[in-house]
Amino acid sequence: MKGRKKREQQAKILRIFRKVHRTTGALLFIFFFLISVSGVLLGWKKDSFGIILPETKEGSTSNLTDWLPLDSLHDKAVLVLRDSVSPDLSSSIDRIDVRKEKGSVKFIFEDHFYGIQLDGATGDVLSIGKRHSDLIENIHDASIIDNYLGTSGVIKVFYTTIMGIALLIFTVTGFWLWYGPKQMKKKR
Known part of the structure; x- marks a missing residue:
């Protein structure tokens, strides 16, 4: 009986993590897309044969x-x-x-x-x-919005904080979604 209760508790935690992971992903999808595409372009900027930089x-x-x-x-x-x-x-x-x-x-x-x-x-x-790389960098860290609104870096700091915390949440919940079921099967 004790083992079954523990598995139910683990399953409940997995469901919570799955919901947090899914909700966070859905809410921040466009931002993760922009960060990933701009990050790839920034990684290639010096090897773009003068196209990006x-x-x-x-x-x-x-x-x-x-x-x-x-x-x-x-x-x-x-x-x-x-x-x-x-x-x-x-x-x-x-x-x-x-x-x-x-x-x-x-x-x-x-x-x-x-x-x-x-x-x-x-x-x-x-x-x-x-210098297309400067524009891409401004999109990557949201300073393009600060420049447009004249908010002196406030949006950039807020955006990078939110996205950093979201990435941390994705890492923890993603790891647990992978590791949790393995633990549950192992204990059976």
């Missing part, structure tokens, strides 16, 4: 003493953006990525997804490209 080009020298001052390179990048992409785009810089070993500097702009790569020594344009 423009390839880093080689400049003429990696010797920093031969490079132009950063403010001159910045002015050149803004000029290239205005002349070669669009005069209407914001020239506000998100970050400057110095690739000393490659002899190049990447200027990544804040309000759009263009990047300009310049030779650090000559200021010559090495590449003008759309």
Whole structure:
């Protein structure tokens, strides 16, 4: 009688875990789909032959003493953006990525997804490209909604917290849904 009661209790726990697993999956399906697809794309970004992320080009020298001052390179990048992409785009810089070993500097702009790569020594344009990886990253962590609404990261933190907890719940309930029946059969 005692063994039967224990099996009933285990079966009840399994049913609860199955319901939590199913409900969580149904409620968060679209978010898990977006995270998985964007995660795969982000994993491939450097191996996408320049489709997702423009390839880093080689400049003429990696010797920093031969490079132009950063403010001159910045002015050149803004000029290239205005002349070669669009005069209407914001020239506000998100970050400057110095690739000393490659002899190049990447200027990544804040309000759009263009990047300009310049030779650090000559200021010559090495590449003008759309950085699709930045858009994909913003979708992946929901910061695209923060940017749209101007909520300064609040949605990103909420979203990543919810999705992290959901993944933890999926891991625990999924493991128990696999392990629980094995335990019940073993005890029979």
